[in-house]
Amino acid sequence: MAYRQQQSFDGSTHELHQQSAPYEDQQGYDNGYTEGPSRVRGGAGGYGATGGNDYGYSPKPKKRSKWLLIGVPVLILVIIAAVLGGVLGSRAANKSNDLTAGSSNGTATTTTGTGNAQATSTATDAGSAAASSAAANGGIARFAVATDTYLLPVYPTTTNTAVYFAPTVSARTNHQWPSDPDSPSTTAPRDHPRIIAPSYKWDALPDLIANDAYLAGWNATIMANATANFEAPSITYTLDGGLTGSGVLDVARELKVRVKNWGYAWRMTKDTKWIDRAYTELNVAMGGDASIPFGDGDTRWNWQHFLDVGEFTSAFGIAYDWMYDGFTEEQRTALRNAIVTYGLNYCDDAYTAGPTGANAWWLAVNGNWNCVINAGCSIGALAIQTEDTTGVAARVLAASVTNAQGNCLRSVMSDGSWSETPNYWYFGTTGFAELTSAVTTAWGSDQDLLNTNENFHLTGEYHMYAQGMTSLFNYADHGPLKYSATANSLLFMGSAYNIPTYTLYQREQYDASEPFSMFWYEPSTVGAFWDGLALDHHFDSGSDDWASMRSTWTDNKGLYVAMKAGNMTGHQTHGDIDAGDFVLDAMGQRWAGELGSGNYLSTGYFGGEGEDAQRWLYYRKRTEGQNTIVLDYLNQNVMTQPPTTYGSSDDAQGSSTVMTLESGSTAFYTMDLTTAYNGTSILRGVRTLNQRKQVLVQTDITAPDATNIQWRMHTNATIAISTDGLTATLSLGGETMSVVISNPTTGASFSQLPATRYASDPPLPAQTDGEDADQDNGDTTVLAIELTGGTYSLQVVFNPQWEGSSSSDFVTPPNVAIGDWTLTSHD
Template identity: 55%
Template sequence: MDGSSGILDNCRYVKQRVKAWAYAYRMTNDTKWVDRTWSELQNAVSDSFGPNNSTKWNPSHFLDTAEMTAAFAIAYDWLNDALTSDQKSSIMSSMITYGLSQGIHGYQNANSGDFSGWWANDITGNWNCVCNSGMTLGALAILGDDQSGTAEQILSLSIPNALTGCALAFSTDGTWKETANYWYFGTTGHAEMSSALLTATGSEFGLLTTNPSTNLTGFYHMFVSGFGSLFNYGDHGPNKYSATANSMLLYGDYYKHPEYVLFQRDQHDAPEPWSMFWYDPTVAGAFWDNMPLDHFFNDELDQWASFRSSWTDENALYVAIKAGQLQNHQTHNDLDLGDFVLDALGTRWAGELGSGDYNSFEYFLSDAQDAVRWLYYRKRTEGQNTILVNKANQNVNAQPKILNSGSTNDAQGSSTVYTVPDSSTAFWTADLTSGYNDTTSFKRGIRTINKRRQVLLQDDITASEGIMWRMHTNATVSVDSSGTSATLQIGDQKLQMQILNAPSGATITTAEPVRFSDDPALPDNAVDSPNPGVTVVVISLPAGTYSLQVLFNPQWSGMSSSDFVTPPSVAIDSWSLTSHN
């Protein structure tokens, strides 16, 4: 569930069902699918579903209303030739009463706070896309049949608003402004609305062209995808009952990016009705053919990088790291400058905790420094894979800077078997000083070494309070007797991590993924989300100046200890493609 919503999952489940059953009817002409869909729609307007008034579809949390309106619109359109006049009249009446009229009320009461925040408050994110899309689908479905003028009125409001909200949710580098998971909800709404307008009117009304960076978002999705999991920073959202990555198929076709289509067509969420409309079966080839292994996303709002050793080997290395601003993500981000994930051997070794409890007190209310959101462990800096200074949260007004980045620009060929060249590497460095109090300088860098078989993470930092390096893992962690090396194990796979040139007193320890005992108190009766099976790997240092270098060595099959290398110690300011040769 999302915030105060009680029926968002229900509405999306109805939409998922209606899409499937209406599509089955279009493919088979078997009216049993019409009958089953009609029963589903009747239930959604029955006395037992929501209050018996115009707020039945919960417009106070307008996502619910929008998704249910979209479900009814799909049924009205796809089953139109099989529905009776009474059934069509009933569906239209329900859409107008419980959906479109509520949308008009929201559009026209921006200052009242009466379920209008999804469009009136500069929402460049999934709310604007999903809500405007649901209203648009509903209006287009009954346009020509509706004698009340509601459909025309909705379109005069939804399209202009989507152009100033939804269409601008893509950053200049294609990154979705919320999180990698909310990309699914936002782009599903954006693609549904764009496609509906194109098929109904022949025009997308600027939804696909107003923002010149929209065409880049397929690359964002590809590079934010690791092997089995996303670089899933921030909130991951509610259930994706009706949200998929099939927007990639529409974008790939519209923007002439066949690699988007080829990437998505084999994904687990590809087989659903939208793909039957948006997939171009004439597209041929392999998405990984000539696809770079690395990509740098430099929009100041986001600032992140992605490296890998293969696009096709599920056991390959994948590393992603971020900086970016800590506000203006629709209150879905964490306080996570320097946060990273690491995959190898088919396993995620450094991972994310994801969403907290969306019903927690004031979870979404604010992203200001003193916001209650930042009291919950999964949102706090201590809940991320980064550095803490004085055990304090990062500053929300931070302006991190990308210092340098580089790649040998290797790209995979057409074969699924890829051999990494000896010289292949990539690196990324950032100045994160502005994110911290009690810190004179803090620069974090990450790079691949030794043919992308090892990863070096380095922190060059000067702080006047205690420093704590933290990483969250599902692995069992065994620290050796020296305290500067540890073996992480998940199943039969292992990764060794080592502090290089260890500062005096620096040792690896472990901790539970819970708030510190002296953290500011949670609100009364609030309970933090548990994190079972997670261990925090910790390196603590007193105030001072350090170059903390941590080397990660996945224990690759067939690779002996002598095959691993120990890189030289190089200040982050001097990193280059060849600095660690």
């Protein structure tokens, strides 16, 4: 087992378990609800394409254990990025690991009983000392003072007027990159190293580290990671779902993480031990381990699951380029031959054949597969461009950038929404950033990748507003473990698009400490990301159509609520039937949350998005598995795209970390779900109340002929229902939420139901290879309200029991028809 460090905001590190595939018994990686058996297969993307076309396959399964409740403050297994995608306030862990609670400052830690404890301690001391030294040299100290149990930054409650101001870029000479002294081109690329981090940046880095607390801390963490990787055994090549399943994708991603760390350590120290260790690992990937029982000949990087090719080629390209002057000529030749034989030849074949070629459907996909694979093929080709004698590197580069422009770059909608899901955003934007950065540094020009989609830069907002107080508004599939994907595309976009807010936001996040961040980060960026940032946002492109509302950007115990309308198709077969779905955070807990992915290996899971698709038979994809209304026990119409209305008092946070709200501060979001229910009139809305201390979820229903109307909300909380059934008291993580039916006061009552399929649901498809028919959702339950046919204005009010509050602090909203909602309608 290998380990990877992640750094907190106090300079300490978390030791995260990074295992070789398969990841049996691994659980969720989103701090939220359970994801049940969350070690889903399939890599950085699904197996279908836009519109429900099934290009894919069903990989073979591995057995997985049940998720653990997250009332226990343990560190989730993320080697990956910070997102994690689960249901409510839970955290899951590999049952074989000894996980312990965090320290008193809110920083989670783990113990493993291995020799890496010293690495953790060393990184903690080094990170803290480096950050302090950088601040003392005139740099700005880190804003966040710790991380909470969800690994989110914790900010001080005092206002530092000297550094908390609107985001901008300064002209401090000891805090900025020097000008590029070279003038590379497509035909005369820069000398090695040319990918992501050219020589002039390596030369400037030590001084910047000495003067920037963020760079100093990240540097210490990366070096600790490199040491931990150095001491670990070589990666075990274990198939995941067979070669035509997820193959060796996890192997490729772990290799990529390792060689980035070792390449960084080599360039910073020139110690040849990093070169030797890197080549040992690369040699295994080239076939040097005779015990590996698959992938003979030129199929070793598994073109049958093309993400594997992309990530292996990327890993080898980075290693070849960053460590070029450390390898012997014999080693360089071997690496170059591997890049061509196992990687670029297959990339070239795919570009030549087009999307109808064998396993090349990704060429026509607006999603993460296209971004990740084009990035990998390009990085491998750029790395060997000046030494390649076969001509394949030039052919690949002539095709990859153009294909990415027409597909990867089209993955962002007009409002910034990612075409797949908030979790797949990580994979896709990481691929985009790596591709664009590599091309720009090697050739001196981004080849119009930055401008192909004039809205691409808006996707940073999409990510920021999808992040709640505990985890993402993680609707639909959440994807696999985020080995080589982080949110550091925000650092790249912050610099490339000159959006300092992105840089300032991401530099505080726990996943910021990795090698590419050192070069994407613009250290001359200053200010507070939250200064002037609106609390609310409506994403209205129609791809999903959703709204995000919060009470603060800097207090993780504040309030966050998000709701979506539609549509359910066109997300690379990753969507749910979930119009009207919502999540709710308050007091540091997720009270209403998402179940996340189903089992990617289930029969028909990626078989399409039509009304009769087998995907919609699985609980986590069905309407009943969402936080919305179920009519007569049936799914919503998957082709709906409900019209929506949004309003906000347009509050923005100021420079202070303490947000003060005016009495009229509010936001609302409504939708007409009539088409979702095949002509039955159902309108739904959410709004904040009482200076954003309370939330109202209202559903106006006209369904006289309905047999059953069910309001459903998935929660990990313990539920106690009052005698009259009008109040449900939820308890979670030592906090309490009171949920009240304020209208109607007769004929409606709360009940608690299991998070399982209805008895009347159509049967599930027959499963193969011992797969479970549907997932066990553990202790997640459903808070429900059941009504018979009729006309209702169902008002459910959420009253978080804030510290120091009393019953007199809460308001009962008036009953206003959703069509009449305005900013002042509930004053």
